[in-house]
Amino acid sequence: MRTDRPRPVPGAARRLARPRRGLSLLEAVAALAIVGATSAGVLAATGAGLRTATRARHVVEAEALALEVYARLALASDAALRALPDSLAGGQFPEPFAEYDWRATVRPHAEWAGLVTVEIAVTWPEGAHRLASALYRRAPAAALEEGL
Numbered sequence: 001m002r003t004d005r006p007r008p009v010p011g012a013a014r015r016l017a018r019p020r021r022g023l024s025l026l027e028a029v030a031a032l033a034i035v036g037a038t039s040a041g042v043l044a045a046t047g048a049g050l051r052t053a054t055r056a057r058h059v060v061e062a063e064a065l066a067l068e069v070y071a072r073l074a075l076a077s078d079a080a081l082r083a084l085p086d087s088l089a090g091g092q093f094p095e096p097f098a099e100y101d102w103r104a105t106v107r108p109h110a111e112w113a114g115l116v117t118v119e120i121a122v123t124w125p126e127g128a129h130r131l132a133s134a135l136y137r138r139a140p141a142a143a144l145e146e147g148l
Contacts, residue, residue: 055127062100062122062129065093069102069120070133078137081106081116099124106135114138 023031073081076088090103102122109115120131 058124058127059129061097062124063131065097065100065102066120066122066129066131069104069122070118070131073104073106073118073120074135081135081137082108109134 073088080088084104084106088104091101092098093100093102100122101124102120104121105119107117109117114137116135116137118133118135122129122131
């Protein structure tokens with residue numbers, strides 16, 4: 001009786017039953033590509049996070065420094081607000097904030113006597129922050145007629 005089954009090759013059963021040891025080159029390359037792509041994404045996200053944290057630190061410091069200048073302007077006399085002296089018009093902050101410069105402008109409000117618009121711009125090499133507010137000073141009777 002003849003069967004049409006192929007004859008077994010000697011040693012073939014041992015080769016098929018043997019567990020594989022190690023990775024093929026294709027599997028290693030694919031794994032490295034996945035790790036590389038994931039690492040690039042993680043590094044990009046970390047870099048963006050660091051840039052955002054640095055920008056946030058600068059803005060928080062600039063806001064605090066602008067409020068300091070605003071407090072100085074709030075304490076200034078009416079005459080000093082009408083014609084800002086250089087010490088109130090702008091400058092550079094002392095250490096440890098020497099990288100920040102500031103400029104203040106004060107304008108009388110067009111409609112209301114005694115109200116002045118204050119704008120303070122704090123700048124640093126990579127950016128700027130602006131604070132705008134108003135100060136009210138009870139104007140003397142003569143100033144009411146002049147507009148401040």
